[in-house]
Amino acid sequence: MDTGRGNQRTYYNTRMELGGGFVLCAVLLAAVAELVGRATAATYVVGDNLGWNVPSSVDEYSSWASRHVFTPGDVLMFNFVTGEHDVAEVRKAAYDECSSNDPILLSTVGPWNTTLNSTGEHYYICTFGRHCSLAQKLAINVTAPSPTPPPSPPMLPTPTPTPTPASTPPMSGSPSPIPPPTQMPRSPSPTPSPTPMSGSPSPTPSLMGYELNN
Known part of the structure; x- marks a missing residue:
């Protein structure tokens, strides 16, 4: 029994810790959103150097x-x-008629700041005397901010194309025969004249005479 109660106590403690963590996260997110809103908000001085006074022209504001x-x-x-x-x-309607009846808010101490909390048209007048009729009145239009465009994806480097090696002509199946070296024709050597043999017998006189007689 003690083990079961201990497990239940641990379970409830865990749930309480998780619930507290979610609440803390929500508070932090709200604080961050408020800080971001304040960082992006702008402050405008109505009329710039003129301030909030009776203008010299009806279209000043x-x-x-x-x-x-x-x-x-x-x-x-x-x-x-x-x-x-x-x-x-x-x-x-009160802006068009310069009526101060039933204003949304009224400030009599200057200078005065007001935060624009909603979109749409907002109207302001001065209720002193005929100041509103003399164009001391302001109408503005509050619009929702434009959504922030997503960041551009990082530019990837363009890969350098790899040069294609020049193709080698295919080798033929059998190698070309190498021609034999050219031989120059040789001139024939002169045939030597026969040398008479020494010691040959001289012709017989009788035979020589016989030949002559005939």
Whole structure:
């Protein structure tokens, strides 16, 4: 019985350790995602050098917004003097009518930062006097970031082609006969004249006379 209880206790302890490990991993992943989001987020000063004031032209803030691309996590910074201006985030109808009734949020202390947490259109106005009617209003569109393209595969070196050896003509079955050396004809040697033999008998006189007489 003690062995069975010990096994059960070990099993439950193991499950608790695994569950704690999963929770820790989830917390770490959430923290990493938040850090990555903060690293890629941008902060925009509304109006740049103009800040949040009554502009000199009616399209000042719309022109400023058209020069930027806003994504979730970006921050808008409204630079204004407290007591002279404020910032109210409103809906589309209130933006068009410059109405400060039922704002989504309102900040009266400057400067003021707001984080863009969702995609879509966002509208801001100043509720002081006729400032909104004088074009102190801002409309932006927040879009989802473009997906990061996957990294290109590494370039592999192009293999160098191996040169093909020149083909050797096939050898014939039997070797060609080697011609014999050419012999020059020899000139015939002169035949020596017969040498008269010494001691030959002289012709008999009688015979010589007989031949003459006949």
